[in-house]
Amino acid sequence: MPSFSANIAFLFADRPFLDRIDAAKAAGFDKVECHFPYEFPIPVLRERLARAGVAMTGLNTAPGDVARGEWGLAGMPGREADFAVHWSDALAYAQALGTGKIHVMAGVVAPEARAAALDTYVANIRRAAREAAAAGVTILLEPLNVRDKPDYLVSRSDEIADLIARVGEANVKLLFDVYHVQIMEGDLIRRLERHRDVIGHVQIAAVPSRHEPDEGEVAYRAIFDALEAIGYHEPIGLEYRPRGRTEDGLGWMRALGVA
Numbered sequence: 001m002p003s004f005s006a007n008i009a010f011l012f013a014d015r016p017f018l019d020r021i022d023a024a025k026a027a028g029f030d031k032v033e034c035h036f037p038y039e040f041p042i043p044v045l046r047e048r049l050a051r052a053g054v055a056m057t058g059l060n061t062a063p064g065d066v067a068r069g070e071w072g073l074a075g076m077p078g079r080e081a082d083f084a085v086h087w088s089d090a091l092a093y094a095q096a097l098g099t100g101k102i103h104v105m106a107g108v109v110a111p112e113a114r115a116a117a118l119d120t121y122v123a124n125i126r127r128a129a130r131e132a133a134a135a136g137v138t139i140l141l142e143p144l145n146v147r148d149k150p151d152y153l154v155s156r157s158d159e160i161a162d163l164i165a166r167v168g169e170a171n172v173k174l175l176f177d178v179y180h181v182q183i184m185e186g187d188l189i190r191r192l193e194r195h196r197d198v199i200g201h202v203q204i205a206a207v208p209s210r211h212e213p214d215e216g217e218v219a220y221r222a223i224f225d226a227l228e229a230i231g232y233h234e235p236i237g238l239e240y241r242p243r244g245r246t247e248d249g250l251g252w253m254r255a256l257g258v259a
């Protein structure tokens, strides 16, 4: 039976961020993941998680200046110093909160600048991975679909797998977000099988709506079976935008036989 972590960037989003931790627990989740926790001091987060009895299993490096179109800095030539600050913040939060996985955000880059950006990305990830290893943390690299994030540096799982080989550090893994992979590449079950050794986390949502995973073009019951078959037993991240109140939409779990 698969287990799940509630991504509180999207789930329970009708209430303040810290209250989403309690809401997740009340709905039956003892693991949450998030995108950007940085507006909250570490002691506040630690206290809220401990009080709720919830573990924070994953977080992202900061996005940078979102208003200017930034979405991560790891693959931005010339921004190495800013990335280093984002990275050390992420690692500090992860270590203090007991979070084992950090998604390192690549960045939005014009097509003609991609080759240089990928060199920067690989160098930044390699450096970060060595520090992460000493802290027992896994780095996740996630391809984002170009419909939602045009010009994101990495948009395909196959390319991420090649980049992971290029980085050459064992604690750098693929974040296989089924929503993005279906939009960009499809052939989901074969791709899960092919990338099984480098998959470090999985997230799900319906395609194309990004709502609860009980509608649209992906047969999630078959995806759960495929994950079981490849030996993926970590919590699956619920990173969907609920159709209404999160609690009212959780019936998909029973319908798909995972509750």
Ligand SMILES: O=C(O)[C@@H](O)C(=O)CO
Pocket (backbone or CB within 6 Å): 035, 060, 103, 142, 144, 177, 180, 203, 239
């Ligand atoms: O799929 C996503 O968008 C997220 O997993 C994320 O980390 C931010 O882009």
Ligand SMILES: [Mg+2]
Pocket (backbone or CB within 6 Å): 142, 177, 203, 239
């Ligand atoms: Mg995702």
